[in-house]
Amino acid sequence: MERFVETLAETNYEDAPEVIEQFCQNNQALVMLTDGSENIPYGSVPEGSIEEGKTLTYTATTTFKDRTGEYPLTVTSFSPTGQELTSLFLKIFPIILLLIFLISFVGAILCSKIMVKPVLEISRISKRMADLDMTWDCKVNRTDELGVLANSLNTMAKRLDTTMKELESANEQLRKDMEHITELSHQRRDFFAAASHELKTPVTILKGQIESMILGIGKYKDTGKVLPETLKEVENMERLVKEILTISKIEMDGLAGKAEPVSLSDMLTKVTETLLPLAQERQITVHSQLAETVTVSGNASLLEKAVHNILSNAIRHSPEGAEVFIHLTPSVLTVTNTGTSIPEEDLPVLFTPFYRVEKSRNKATGGSGLGLYITKTILDYHKINCNIANTENAVKFTAFLQ
Template sequence: MRSLKLYEGWGTDLGTKLNRSLSAKVFLGVAGLLILCCLVIYGSILLFLPKSYTVVASQRVTEGIQQLTDTLSQTTYGEIGTVIETFCQEYQATVTVGNGTDSQSYGQAASNAEKEAMSTVTEISFADQTGPFLLTVTAPVSPGGELTAAFGDLLPFLLLLILLIAGLGALLCSRVLVRPIQDLSQAARRLADLDMTWSCPLGRADELGDLARSLHTMSRRLSAAMTSLEEANQVLQEDMARLTLLSQQRRDFFAAASHELKTPLTILKGQVESMVWGIGQYKNPQAILPETLREVEHMEKLVKEILDISKLEMEGYPDTMESLSLPALVSRVGEELLPFAKAKDMTLHWNLAEPVTVTGNASLLEKVVHNLLSNAIRHAPSGAPVWVTLSPQFLRVENSGVRIPEEDLPFLFTPFYRVEKSRNKATGGSGLGLYLVHAIATMHGFSCQIQNTDRGVAATLRFSPRSDRAPCPANQK
């Protein structure tokens, strides 16, 4: 029982493999068809050839007898022996010639004993004898059974030859027909798996070649479409990440702005309420109003900076563009801030010898230079010098006597970020100045960097020396 189950399982596996293998199907089909054709041809020959052979052999003997009769009628009686012996040797026949009183026999009758014989009696005459003679011819005719027996003896060899020819023919057909189909099937599977790193060069001019070329063309177009989609998807992901970052930055900005506005408003409200109710020192409003005015001015400055940033983000790059001489712009800003520097007993060192021209918005670039120079003066100790250097590649503002912690350098352009965490207005601004510098520089295609130096802190604005440089549209809305 176990052996039977194993046999059934083996038979099932074989049937499954045959069902899934086109090569095996074609091989078995072609081999079976060739074997069947060979067997049909062999059977037809075995059935019809013996009969045909007997008829042909009988007809041959009959024609030989007729030719012998014609030859003897033109031969003298004394010379017929040579003619008849030649006939007997050719046809293995026995011939008897007689006229009733005398007869002569030719040929060997014993050699014809095992064959079917055909006998013919014909009346003839000779060239020198006019009397009637009887010509009796007995010739063997090979029976069809001998041919059948011969075919039977050859059957094992013929079957082996048939199987060999059928196997080779089926193998050749299966490789010629199935191999390109297998290649196409493998290519189609890789195409289904979105694997485009394949080729199917059949080099055929028939339908299979057309199919291979169509698959190749489809894969190339699909690969190009997938590459385009991947690039578009990458761009979309980058845009989404940028939008997410901008959205987060906007939320953080407004959260910080609300916090920064809340503090002076709270102070103003407390001072006004205290003056209204006449509490403590606020009984004398004239002494408190200057302090209140300073808080209002601080809040006004903060609101103005917030509005400037919002305007830049909403409107993008300004339409007013012109060719600007940076030495003149920097000198103008320096004159505006010179009283502030003198109040701290500071010396400004200028290096503006080279003419530098850029294309940009005058008011925005002036704000950038103003913020950089005012920050350098504000954060340097009294009496410390400040250096301003202009070249075709950059504008550098460097103060002395102060350093920024390395961990704070990456966050200096973040809105409302201040190195001095107490957020005392006496020691710093709102934290929006450098953010504005970075935003305006980016709009112009410039870059800004702040780093510690041997003398102090240097802020470097890098720009193109060419006056026809187009602005960077990165922040355009």
């Protein structure tokens, strides 16, 4: 109506009927123009094309280009019939279907990318989490709730993966500790069994000698000759008991907070001087090549006992005229005694309690079999690995300090 009125305002009065008729045809409307007291009708609607009561009336005033004053204008618009609407709808229905299909297709694609794809990705990740597989990364780069959920899953996965690795490490360490405890339990059982056997022999000998002296049987009538032998057996048993107590004390107390810097160079020099008379008695030459300052942290008295056992074994188990070489660096200590070797089958069990290469158990040819076991126990508490191996015409003890 506004455009119609504007058009009339730019039209001459004589040309207005043509413009008004064109408007009526385009809009199926009737126009009543009032010129003074005269009402001039324009337009017509085919009969039967409208329904009764389905009209809209608009009123306005207009002007003309070549005239002054305003002219009342009434426009009556007719609603189309249902038949026309149905016909129009049937014409545009295929287009509507095509639009619905296109909109649905585009909507499905957008929904798949925006909603379904992230949900499927999160679902896939959750299945891997259910199988305790944390080697993934949920790649959903969004800022909405799905993005927050994806970031939370990634954070949770990293924390679970770290926790699971820590648990696996703890379980592995626990398994090793249990195996070590079981091994220690077996060793302790074997140790006490062997200790009982070792103590049983001297006790039986002492009992027999004392009973024979009391009864005055044979040579035991002369107690002056027999008592020194008895005393020697008591001393052997006393030494064995002391070694067993030493092992028990080491296993119970460990280092017991007594760790301190210990100079191995000075300790080896001191122990070598102590054992020099034994070496001279057996005509064994001891060669020392010691670094000036080699210090380890530990218990001085226990380390001295271990060093004493190593050097005394090297001297005692070397033939007369042999040589013993002591070599110390900041990373390793080696003691080599020449002229001897150890059967290969005995090497893996040398550090076993009461084990002796000499199988006769003769006290004159060896000790109780606890020296190397005590040595290894002490070094283990100081986290120093050691081994014994045969070299060319020699036996070599090695302790790794680092």
